Amino acid sequence: MATAASVTGLVTWARSLVRSPGRLSLAGPRPEAATIPVNRSLRDHGNGLGRGARGGGGSGSLVAGRHGGAAAAAVAVAPAPALSVMRRSSSEESEARWMADAAAETGEQLGVDAGAAGDPELPEPEEQPKAVGGTPTPARRRAPEEGDGRVVRRLPPALPLAPPRPAARALSQLVKSRGWNRGRAYRRNSGSVRPVTVDSSKARTSLDALKISLRQLRWKEFPFGRRLPCDIYWHGVSFHDNDILSGQVNKFPGMTEMVRKITLSKALRIMQSLFPEEYNFYPRSWILPEEFQLFVAQVQTVKDGDPSWRPTFIVKPDSGCQGDGIYLIRDPCDGRLTGTLHNRPAVVQEYIRKPLLIDKLKFDIRLYVLLKSLDPLEIYIAKDGLSRFCTEPYQEPNLQNLHHVFMHLTNYSLNIHSGKFVHSDSASTGSKRTFSSILCRLSSKGVDIKKVWSDIISLVIKTVIALTPELKVFYQSDIPTGRPGPTCFQILGFDILLMKNLKPMLLEVNANPSMRIEHEYELSPGVFENIPSLVDEEVKVAVIRDTLRLMDPLKKKKEIQSQQTEKSFTSKEDLNCELTGGDSEPNPEAHLPSICLKQVFPKYAKQFNYLRLVDRMANLFIRFLGIKGTMKLGPTGFRTFIRNCKLSSSSLSMAAVDILYIDITRRWNSVALDQRDTGMCLQAFVEAFFFLAQRKFKLQPLHEQVASLIDLCEYHLSLLDEKRLLCRGGRPHQRNPPQMNRTAHSAAGSSAPRVIGASKLSHS
Ligand code: ADP
Numbered sequence: 125m126a127t128a129a130s131v132t133g134l135v136t137w138a139r140s141l142v143r144s145p146g147r148l149s150l151a152g153p154r155p156e157a158a159t160i161p162v163n164r165s166l167r168d169h170g171n172g173l174g175r176g177a178r179g180g181g182g183s184g185s186l187v188a189g190r191h192g193g194a195a196a197a198a199v200a201v202a203p204a205p206a207l208s209v210m211r212r213s214s215s216e217e218s219e220a221r222w223m224a225d226a227a228a229e230t231g232e233q234l235g236v237d238a239g240a241a242g243d244p245e246l247p248e249p250e251e252q253p254k255a256v257g258g259t260p261t262p263a264r265r266r267a268p269e270e271g272d273g274r275v276v277r278r279l280p281p282a283l284p285l286a287p288p289r290p291a292a293r294a295l296s297q298l299v300k301s302r303g304w305n306r307g308r309a310y311r312r313n314s315g316s317v318r319p320v321t322v323d324s325s326k327a328r329t330s331l332d333a334l335k336i337s338l339r340q341l342r343w344k345e346f347p348f349g350r351r352l353p354c355d356i357y358w359h360g361v362s363f364h365d366n367d368i369l370s371g372q373v374n375k376f377p378g379m380t381e382m383v384r385k386i387t388l389s390k391a392l393r394i395m396q397s398l399f400p401e402e403y404n405f406y407p408r409s410w411i412l413p414e415e416f417q418l419f420v421a422q423v424q425t426v427k428d429g430d431p432s433w434r435p436t437f438i439v440k441p442d443s444g445c446q447g448d449g450i451y452l453i454r455d456p457c458d459g460r461l462t463g464t465l466h467n468r469p470a471v472v473q474e475y476i477r478k479p480l481l482i483d484k485l486k487f488d489i490r491l492y493v494l495l496k497s498l499d500p501l502e503i504y505i506a507k508d509g510l511s512r513f514c515t516e517p518y519q520e521p522n523l524q525n526l527h528h529v530f531m532h533l534t535n536y537s538l539n540i541h542s543g544k545f546v547h548s549d550s551a552s553t554g555s556k557r558t559f560s561s562i563l564c565r566l567s568s569k570g571v572d573i574k575k576v577w578s579d580i581i582s583l584v585i586k587t588v589i590a591l592t593p594e595l596k597v598f599y600q601s602d603i604p605t606g607r608p609g610p611t612c613f614q615i616l617g618f619d620i621l622l623m624k625n626l627k628p629m630l631l632e633v634n635a636n637p638s639m640r641i642e643h644e645y646e647l648s649p650g651v652f653e654n655i656p657s658l659v660d661e662e663v664k665v666a667v668i669r670d671t672l673r674l675m676d677p678l679k680k681k682k683e684i685q686s687q688q689t690e691k692s693f694t695s696k697e698d699l700n701c702e703l704t705g706g707d708s709e710p711n712p713e714a715h716l717p718s719i720c721l722k723q724v725f726p727k728y729a730k731q732f733n734y735l736r737l738v739d740r741m742a743n744l745f746i747r748f749l750g751i752k753g754t755m756k757l758g759p760t761g762f763r764t765f766i767r768n769c770k771l772s773s774s775s776l777s778m779a780a781v782d783i784l785y786i787d788i789t790r791r792w793n794s795v796a797l798d799q800r801d802t803g804m805c806l807q808a809f810v811e812a813f814f815f816l817a818q819r820k821f822k823l824q825p826l827h828e829q830v831a832s833l834i835d836l837c838e839y840h841l842s843l844l845d846e847k848r849l850l851c852r853g854g855r856p857h858q859r860n861p862p863q864m865n866r867t868a869h870s871a872a873g874s875s876a877p878r879v880i881g882a883s884k885l886s887h888s
Pocket of ligand 1: 474
């Protein structure tokens with residue numbers, strides 16, 4: 125579509141409307157519109173995994189039925205843009221403009237640069253976009269496993285590439301005269317010309333959005349893979365989709381496991397025990413079946429203290445997605461819970477009874493977060509996301525409405541089957557809207573949206589900090605030091621609920637957020653058409669495209685080169701000239717909108733580094749793992765850790781250390797889902813570490829005890845490293861012993877985690 129994505133896109137879009145009021149249409153009929161078979165069964169919209177038709181939800185499930193019969197006819201569907209123009213009234217125009225200003229302002233407060241205001245305007249179409257290689261992109265036939273239905277499907281349009289204005293036209297002529305763009309999307313790099321290559325053969329449901337992004341970037345796509353290595357591999361599901369030995373891949377090993385409901389709850393619980401105030405954005409949760417008794421007992425205790433307390437709980441199967449198998453209960457002794465206990469692991473969670481409502485409807489926010497690098501930690505957040513609405517007016521849960529799925533669950537994949545689902549091409553109406561449109565609406569009601577945004581950013585950073593320790597363990601296991609392997613990045617989908625008091629609460633994290641840019645429309649009973657969803661396209665294409673821009677291997681190379689040349693320049697002007705390419709190299713991204721992903725870490729590292737205690741523990745853990753590829757610490761490794769860190773004493777004998785190891789490891793392994801490896805997992809190590817810290821540094825808050833012990837361990841290990849270095853003829857550094865009596869502030873204000881054993885993870 126002709127709009128750029130996200131907040132910046134809104135500015136651009138609004139401006140282009142003002143500039144040429146007669147041109148309200150998007151790119152004309154799609155050159156690549158094609159009739160190809162697609163699956164009639166339900167597609168996933170939650171995690172990117174294709175799934176079959178949904179059943180009735182099973183026993184006690186709230187999950188809605190598939191069709192809704194007449195309901196489908198009531199669905200208000202916008203005509204496919206290939207056949208129509210997208211119209212916006214003048215009031216919508218001014219709303220969009222105003223909205224963009226508000227969002228840009230928000231960014232300012234958050235430290236996000238105010239690039240929105242200065243975005244280059246989007247070009248208008250001058251020529252039909254070509255696929256890399258100069259020929260129009262052929263419509264892709266879906267792989268057989270993706271569908272066998274016979275329905276019409278239109279692919280979404282590409283963003284027009286040719287610049288409209290004289291300056292831009294001059295630029296395009298310059299590019300042509302230099303032979304940059306002779307049909308092929310090649311880039312110049314130190315004399316050699318080659319495009320960035322992307323293997324999209326495993327992209328699955330994100331393929332359409334990826335194709336558009338690659339076309340906009342003028343990169344080279346390999347839809348069927350390539351014999352030679354590619355720069356980037358785009359996987360639809362997991363790191364292991366392909367065997368890759370080099371380049372970059374858009375998945376981290378272990379991410380899918382880490383964001384499962386139980387693992388995420390456990391990771392956040394560790395952080396809650398260290399920093400209860402900072403991690404109160406995740407509802408209190410219990411893991412079933414192992415914590416069922418604890419759940420019953422704790423609820424009873426609170427009820428005894430406050431008989432007027434009438435809680436509601438939401439039960440979510442660990443392996444579920446898209447609202448599958450979810451149900452609400454009022455009483456821990458509810459019969460359905462007993463069924464779940466016997467069937468499958470789940471998380472039971474306090475239900476947030478007072479969500480913020482818009483148009484009397486509950487909604488949640490899907491935000492896209494890029495984990496660009498694990499070590500050093502680099503996090504980006506997309507400036508815009510999606511808001512998914514319920515389709516039945518919200519009421520606080522009571523026994524009568526507890527099973528009303530369209531009232532309580534915001535999942536798109538469920539509500540699309542409600543007769544009241546509203547498809548809209550406008551970003552600010554309908555059952556799926558952009559998050560920026562919600563912010564604007566809130567702002568117009570006097571809400572401090574800057575505070576909302578900064579609370580969300582804080583939630584995202586804290587959540588990623590909770591996930592990274594175990595991700596590092598997965599990473600070193602899959603890509604051990606010294607062995608060839610790709611570097612990783614990943615787009616995560618954060619599902620966030622705003623409470624009535626505007627506090628953001630984390631619902632879940634998706635490792636494979638849906639990147640579909642189309643939705644199903646039931647033409648007649650059983651006959652479906654996939655039509656482009658402009659709101660999805662606006663947000664998702666920008667996220668993919670700008671992720672690729674940030675990961676651009678040629679840009680990285682150039683940055684390194686310019687850092688090297690920096691030294692050989694004497695004057696600042698010379699340096700600037702070199703970095704910008706002087707007169708000779710126009711910006712190859714000049715035709716693109718400004719990047720919609722904004723760095724939040726390390727940008728705000730100072731405020732959050734004190735939380736990274738478990739990260740530092742993970743570095744210690746990895747150092748003592750020993751065998752390459754393992755994820756669990758053996759008894760010898762644990763003993764070596766105790767010895768090297770000088771933790772044994774007269775009050776903690778090595779025999780006691782062995783008992784500690786056996787005790788904790790056995791308990792963790794009895795509840796572990798994955799029992800393939802024996803030994804101590806990271807979470808068990810963390811528990812042992814807490815125990816040791818509490819023994820050694822009594823009378824301090826837990827996080828201070830733990831921070832003190834980490835300091836001590838790191839100190840002894842660095843001495844050991846220096847000794848080893850000396851033996852090899854190196855020169856030691858002067859080290860000061862750690863301060864044992866940390867104040868809360870010094871513990872909190874410590875610098876970035878020191879990497880001792882995890883330097884192998886460094887890949888940025
Ligand atoms: P799934 O992976 O199946 O989508 P979620 O955890 O996202 O599972 O929950 C599905 C929906 O249920 C959410 O989109 C949200 O609307 C609702 N929900 C989940 N947890 C809570 C909660 N603690 N309080 C209120 N609503 C919730």
